[in-house]
Amino acid sequence: MLNRRDFLRMGGLCTASLLAGCRVTPERKTAERPNIVFIMTDDHASHAVGCYGSRINKTPQIDRLAREGMRFENCFCTNSICSPSRAVILTGKYSHLNGMIVNIYAGRPFDGSQQTYPKLLQKAGYETAMIGKWHLGSDPTGFDYWEVLPGQGSYYNPDFIQMDGSRKQYEGYCTDIITDLSIDWLKERRDSAKPFLLITQHKAPHRCWSPAPRHLGKYKHGTIPEPDTLFPDHAKRSAASAESEMSVRDHFRWGHDMKFRGENLFPDHFVSQGAHNEYSRMTPAQRQQWDAHYEPENHAFVEQMQAGKLTDDDVVRWKYQRYMHDYLGSVEAVDEGVGRLLDTLEETGLADNTIVVYTSDQGFYLGDQGWYDKRFMYEESLRMPLLIRWPQQVRRGAVSDAMVLNLDFAATFLDAAGAAVPADIQGESFVPILRGRRPANWRKAMYYHYYEYPAVHQVKRHYGIRTERYKLIHFYYDIDAWELYDLRNDPHEWDNLYDDPKYTRLVKRLKAELAELRARYGDSDELARSFLPPSG
Incomplete structure (x- = not known):
């Protein structure tokens, strides 16, 4: 291992003239x-x-x-x-x-x-x-x-x-x-x-x-404020939210995310997949500091679980504290x-x-x-x-x-x-x-488009428009679902207003604005269909 970088050559500097088709004034000195x-x-x-x-x-x-x-x-x-x-x-x-x-x-x-x-x-x-x-x-x-x-x-x-x-x-x-x-x-x-x-x-x-050794323990377990939506209610949203795989409750990996070593003792709470991949890279001194922080907390958690002292929500809270x-x-x-x-x-x-x-x-x-x-x-x-x-x-x-x-x-x-x-x-x-x-x-207003599905975390493909107050999202590919949110009155985006008759005119206007943005940026449903699903 090297403690500092060796000298490396630097490439030549291109001094070609400015490109045509500019939108700004000529360059300054x-x-x-x-x-x-x-x-x-x-x-x-x-x-x-x-x-x-x-x-x-x-x-x-x-x-x-x-x-x-x-x-x-x-x-x-x-x-x-x-x-x-x-x-x-x-x-x-x-x-x-x-x-x-x-x-x-x-x-x-x-x-x-x-x-x-x-x-x-x-x-x-x-x-x-x-x-x-x-x-x-x-x-x-x-x-x-x-x-x-x-x-x-x-x-x-x-x-x-x-x-x-x-x-x-x-x-x-x-x-x-x-x-x-x-x-x-x-x-x-x-x-x-x-x-x-x-x-x-x-x-x-x-x-x-994976924090540096000097920062292990800086944020004491149990002291980090929880978000208001740690225990969410996705009931009014489309199926896209429910089908994703990125929840604190269900999708943290036993070793990779939560820093446990050994077997997955509680498969109902943690996904079993591999060890923490940084641990094998550590020097003996780094491992010693790592273990000194994590192992006592891990053993205490296992003991509480085995004794039946933690509810499902308690486990979510424990995971959140470790994550944060x-x-x-x-x-x-x-x-x-x-x-x-x-x-x-x-x-x-x-x-x-x-x-x-x-x-x-x-x-x-x-x-x-x-x-x-x-x-x-x-x-x-x-x-x-x-x-x-x-x-x-x-x-x-x-x-x-x-x-x-x-x-x-x-x-x-x-x-x-x-x-x-x-x-x-x-x-x-x-x-x-x-x-x-x-x-x-x-x-x-701005335009958004996400494509990576089916793939890790299983977040459906979607595109949408966000204005200063509203957000309209269309989930597509293997689903056809729309969501509308009033960001001023519903900052957590819980209440999907898309099917509310009071918002019919707003939906029509936002869809027109969305179509205009897609045309401006050269995107379309036909183009989206041309991108095959990612392979892993």
Whole structure:
């Protein structure tokens, strides 16, 4: 194992002229262009971020970006799953156009030959680097330097794919290593004569939620507030909710998720599938710390179960506490890493001319609706955290309720850099919003489309529209069901109003708006039928 990274070559920088078909003014001089540091986590729900009002944890370093920049209250993803969201961000195009409709395990890697915003920034004179979780099945393109995790990657002593195709294993915790490599690139590897794009992408807090040793026990079992909807009522929803497989009650794995070792003693409560896959990667010292935390709690739980002292709801509550200890513990190292990156920008004199972005690839269920995971178009999964600091351009402590999408990131980064935004990018630049001037014609509705079914978690295929107040969802493929929610009066989205005669006119209007959005973005029922079911 290596404790620090060896020097790697960097590719040549393309200085080709700007593309035709632009939607912005010509690029500014290189010296005036801002650097961009784009930090993205995997599955970090906005309601587990302090500045978004989290009841369950604090994130003081991430919150620095909110205090010193802008917090977006209504940032949404267009397809709530890891690989598709990353492809949308890179291309500024919906999944049906960029080709990444489902996760990479379905055997459909991202087509790296297509246009992406890092490639366009390269052509506009930027140096580009990608470090951390890539999760697109093909090698990164458009980067002068990259070092990425294979697939989902590992929390403990992770491997990283190098630019020459080899792999290196580092001893330590993945989030810390990604932060270290990012800081090293900022200080030692980049060309100081050029503006830069640094993408730092963390594995955390993705399943199987494995905190660093120093954070084990930080969130004491039994002390984490439960969501109001831990014990859900899906009665008024369509069959799509009931048929999914992502509930805290029924679908956590005995070893993989709950950190038990040995046989599944209680098959009615836990799915039996494999051991915790991080444990085998640990050093003896790491295992000792791990066991010192988990084993006493595990033994106490087994004793209570065998003695018949826990009801079914008690078991759900126990699982929720274990889940949140691990999830929030994984967030802790991310928060620390964000602080270290911000400190590095200050120390190197880069902060004043650097845009810093913090986001996640989608939202996540933290026991909300009785679930974990994402996928559905409901709010906890749809909503993304988005914080942007841009000194001299963004007012400190600003908050925007404008509806922005991961689809917009590419256009925004290009616009901020003074680079050309090709006409085929479907997203819109929200640079004017960052500067405090929301365009009068800014969107008031967004389009969503999820494809990955039949597959893990069994969330039905669906598409829909979300306006400022209402949400209309159509589940299709092996089902034909509609759901309508009034988000103002029903924020938990329990009461499906679709069949209520009082909403007939609203349904008709929303369906027309939905059809208009689908046409605008080039999607249709015929196109959806052309995508075969994913294979595993």
